[in-house]
Amino acid sequence: xxxxxxxxxxxxxxxxxxxxxxxxxxxxxxxxxxxxxxxxxxxxxxxxxxxxxxxxxxxxxxxxxxxxxxxxxxxxxxxxxxxxxxxxxxxxxxxxxxxxxxxxxxxxxxxx
Amino acid sequence: xxxxxxxxxxxxxxxxxxxxxxxxxxxxxxxxxxxxxxxxxxxxxxxxxxxxxxxxxxxxxxxxxxxxxxxxxxxxxxxxxxxxxxxxxxxxxxxxxxxxxxxxxxxxxxxxxxxxxxxxxxxxxxxxxxxxxxxxxxxxxxxxxxxxxxxxxxxxxxxxxxxxxxxxxxxxxxxxxxxxxxxxxxxxxxxxxxxxxxxxxxxxxxxxxxxxxxxxxxxxxxxxxxxxxxxxxxxxxxxxxxxxxxxxxxxxxxxxxxxxxxxxxxxxxxxxxxxxxx
Numbered sequence: 001x002x003x004x005x006x007x008x009x010x011x012x013x014x015x016x017x018x019x020x021x022x023x024x025x026x027x028x029x030x031x032x033x034x035x036x037x038x039x040x041x042x043x044x045x046x047x048x049x050x051x052x053x054x055x056x057x058x059x060x061x062x063x064x065x066x067x068x069x070x071x072x073x074x075x076x077x078x079x080x081x082x083x084x085x086x087x088x089x090x091x092x093x094x095x096x097x098x099x100x101x102x103x104x105x106x107x108x109x110x111x112x
Numbered sequence: 113x114x115x116x117x118x119x120x121x122x123x124x125x126x127x128x129x130x131x132x133x134x135x136x137x138x139x140x141x142x143x144x145x146x147x148x149x150x151x152x153x154x155x156x157x158x159x160x161x162x163x164x165x166x167x168x169x170x171x172x173x174x175x176x177x178x179x180x181x182x183x184x185x186x187x188x189x190x191x192x193x194x195x196x197x198x199x200x201x202x203x204x205x206x207x208x209x210x211x212x213x214x215x216x217x218x219x220x221x222x223x224x225x226x227x228x229x230x231x232x233x234x235x236x237x238x239x240x241x242x243x244x245x246x247x248x249x250x251x252x253x254x255x256x257x258x259x260x261x262x263x264x265x266x267x268x269x270x271x272x273x274x275x276x277x278x279x280x281x282x283x284x285x286x287x288x289x290x291x292x293x294x295x296x297x298x299x300x301x302x303x304x305x306x307x308x309x310x311x312x313x314x315x316x317x318x319x320x321x322x323x324x325x326x327x328x329x330x331x332x333x334x335x336x337x338x339x340x341x342x343x344x345x346x347x348x349x350x351x352x353x354x355x356x357x358x359x360x361x362x363x364x365x366x367x368x369x370x371x372x373x374x375x376x377x378x379x380x381x382x383x384x385x386x387x388x389x390x
Contacts, residue, residue: 076241083237090231 007059014056021049033106035097036089043085050077176346178258185262186349186356190330193352194315197359201312204363208305211370238280245273253357257346263356270357271364274298278368299362301369308362314355318348 028041051074058070100107150157171183185193249269256262277298299307319330327334332348333341 079237079240083233083241086231086233090234 011056011059014052014059018049018051018053018056021045021052023049025049033104034100035092035107036099039085039089039092043082047077047081047085050074050081173342174345175349176257176342177349179256179260179262181260182256182262182349182353186352187332187345190319190352193356194319194330197312197315197356200363201308201359204305204308204366207367207370234280238276242273242277245276246270249273249357249361253353254350256353257350263353264360266353267357267360268364270361271368274304274361274365275368278372299365301366304362304365304369306362308359308366311355311357311359311362314358315352318351318355322348 022045025042025045028045029038032038032041054070054074054077058067058074061067061070150159154160167180167184167188171180171188172178175183175187177183177187249266251266252261252269253263253266256266281298318332318335322331322334323329325334325336332345335344335348337344337347
């Protein structure tokens with residue numbers, strides 16, 4: 001009983017940390033001034049938030065098959081998410097998307 | 113804007129009037145027709161009293177497929193699915209004809225992205241992900257009998273793996289210099305087209321083979337694949353799903369290659385006479 005309570009507490013901590021990173025990503029997308037900085041917020045915080053949430057869920061799953069599947073999803077996210085962010089940044093850079101400099105007005109989210 | 117606007121105007125107005133007249137007529141007809149349909153979800157409707165119970169009770173025993181959707185799709189209504197596969201194939205052909213003509217570069221083997229998008233990160237990630245994606249596509253195809261999946265889903269997955277390779281590593285056969293040091297891998301546009309053709313031919317071929325052995329078109333029970341009729345149907349259904357898989361995967365490859373035909377990084381079609389590097 002004590003062990004399972006410890007596991008649950010740890011899982012809740014991981015889920016809370018994951019939600020914190022996802023919240024940070026959302027705030028970053030809304031508040032940061034241009035495409036690259038928003039991508040930066042989303043790429044890192046999304047990966048961290050999803051990975052932590054999935055770890056927490058894997059601890060809570062109970063069924064080992066579900067745990068293995070969640071870990072596989074975690075591996076996929078860990079490879080695919082940063083790569084997709086990199087591909088987006090590369091495409092934007094090649095397409096000549098303007099980089100924001102301090103002092104310039106921020107580009108409103110959802111435009112371009 | 114042309115030299116004779118009045119007739120064109122007239123035609124537009126006539127078309128609009130026709131549309132305005134046709135719409136309420138069609139709408140009324142459809143609404144009246146709907147009133148005659150059985151209540152949505154009515155347990156006493158013919159579909160619920162005859163068709164569904166038959167599928168639910170007998171599908172596994174008759175077709176050897178635990179996944180009833182596969183049993184209906186590839187066996188009971190195989191004719192319908194042959195049509196769907198043909199529609200997908202036709203969409204790929206239409207894309208090929210229209211876009212290849214518009215791009216002005218109809219030569220098949222050289223088509224594709226002329227400059228791969230790759231970088232070290234993308235190369236590495238693709239090497240890790242693509243084998244998993246392709247393997248999972250085949251898993252989805254084979255598992256269509258017992259879990260959600262089948263030829264359409266597996267084919268699309270396989271096609272997306274091909275697109276990923278194409279995006280990062282460039283076309284399969286390209287005369288010019290390559291930016292990436294990875295040898296390009298994956299079927300050329302011509303091979304994709306052959307795959308798609310092989311799929312649709314294989315589907316129809318299984319149907320015709322059933323006829324040759326004395327059954328109806330696409331009634332697999334007569335095929336000489338064993339003594340257990342359910343097992344024979346299961347094998348034939350897997351063949352059908354594999355054929356659908358080939359057609360869908362090949363068509364996805366054809367679609368991607370024709371859409372990206374001869375495009376350079378700056379989006380100017382090669383051979384269009386525009387841009388600096390011709």
